[in-house]
Amino acid sequence: MGSSRASDGKKSYKTFAWQGISLTVPSAWDLVFTKGNYEAGHVRLADPTSPRLEMRWQTGRADGSPGDTVGSYLAKLSKKARKEGTELAVQRGLKLASPVEKEVECFRWVAERQALAMLSRCRRCRRVVHLHLLGDADERLRGLARTVFASLRDHPEGETHLWQFLDVKLRSPVGLPLARAKLQAGCIRMTFSRRATRLEFVRASLAEIVLADRDLAQWFREFYRKSLKRRTFSVQAARVKGHSGLEVEGRPWRLVNPLSLVGRRRMLRAACWHCEQTNRLFICSLDGAQKEADLFEPALQGFTCCEGRREAAGAGR
C-alpha cells in the first residue's frame, strides 16, 4: 500500500479545486479523470497505487432529500452486487461531517473494497455533491473522511473560481466557463471562453530542455502560432511575477475585424514567463473585446508558479 493512504491527521494535505468545488485531500492524491462541466460532472483522484476519491456533482436539480437520493443509490448498488454475487454491507446515518448551510447524509459500504461517502446539498446554491472515499476493506478511513468531507466548499466565495490540481493553481472569472481542459504529461492548457472572449492558461514542463535551443520569445511564437495568426502584435521582454518573461499586446488586422472601426475593438494580451524554481513555462492570455481587458490582470495574478510549491512544502512540514 502506498504512503498516500493516510488514515491519520499527520500526513500532509493540499487543496484540490475543480469547477467551483474545493476539498482538502492528502498530498499524494492527484487528478486522473475528469468529465462534465459546471452543471454536472465527475472527477477521480488517485494515489500512486489506486483510485481514492470519486466526486460527482449536479447543479440546479434537487429532487428529494439527500436521504432519498442515498436510498435509491444504495438500492441500485445492492442490486448490482447481488447480480455479481458480491456481499455488500451498508451503514447509513454516519456522523462524519456537518458542514454549515448543507444538508448531508454520510454512509459506508463494504464489499471487496470499502467506501465512506457523503452526499451533500447546498442550501444556498442547491448544488448536490456526492463524495466517495475509497480504500481497502480493512483500512481505517474515518479520520481521513472527516477531514475531507468537512473541507467541502461547493461554490465560490468571491468573483473567481479556484482551480487547483496537478500543481496547477489558477483563478478564473465566475462568468467565464471552462471550454477546454487539455491535461497532458508535460503540458496543461485550460481555456475558458464565453462568446468571443477567450482566457487561456498554459503550463509547460521541462523548460530547460525546451529552451536549450531557442529563447523564450521564439518558443512563445511557435507555441502560440495559431493564436497570433492575422494579428498585429508586439512582444517585449519584461519581468513577470519576479521571473524573466514577455509581455504581448496585439489586435486583429483591421481587415479581419472591420467592426473595430465602429468601436467594437478586439485585443490580445498575454504574459509568458519562465519559472526556474519549477522548471516550467507559463502563459496567461486573454483574447477578446477591449471592454473585457480588465479580466487579464486578476487572471494573471491568480496563476501561480512557484508560490504554490512553497505553500505545499510549508504545509508538508
Add this chain to the structure above:
Amino acid sequence: MRLFGKKQRKGPHLDRDDSLSAKPVLSRLVKVERADDGNIVLQIPRRDNAMVRAVSRVFHVTPYRKVALDQVGTFVIELCDGKHTVRDAVDKLAKRFKLNRREAEVSTSTFLRSLARRSIIGLVIEGDDGPAP
C-alpha cells in the same frame, strides 16, 4: 473464428503495481552510442524478413536503425539496467526534471511501453526467470 489478420500473442497480464515494480533492461542486441551532445543514440537491428531482404536488393539498407534520444529519453534509458524498477525511474525523473509525479509516471510508462513493443527493452518481473531477449 479468426478470418483475417495475425493471431495476437497474449502476454502476461500485469496490473499497475506489477508494472511499476518491473525492472526494465535494454536488449543485448541493441547497441548504445553517445551523440556529440551527450544524448544516447540507439542502434536497433533490423528484422531479417522477406520484406527487408526485398527492399535491400533495390536500396542500400543498413543493418541497424538509429534512434536518437533527447535528454529525457537518455535519462530513462540509463536507468534500464535491470537494477532500477519503473517506479525508481519515475521518481528519479520527477526529481531531476521537477515534474509532477503523475506527469512523470505517464510519460515514463508510455515511453517504456513503446520501447517494449519494439523489443528494445525487456521487463524483469519479480519471480520471473529473466527478461525477454
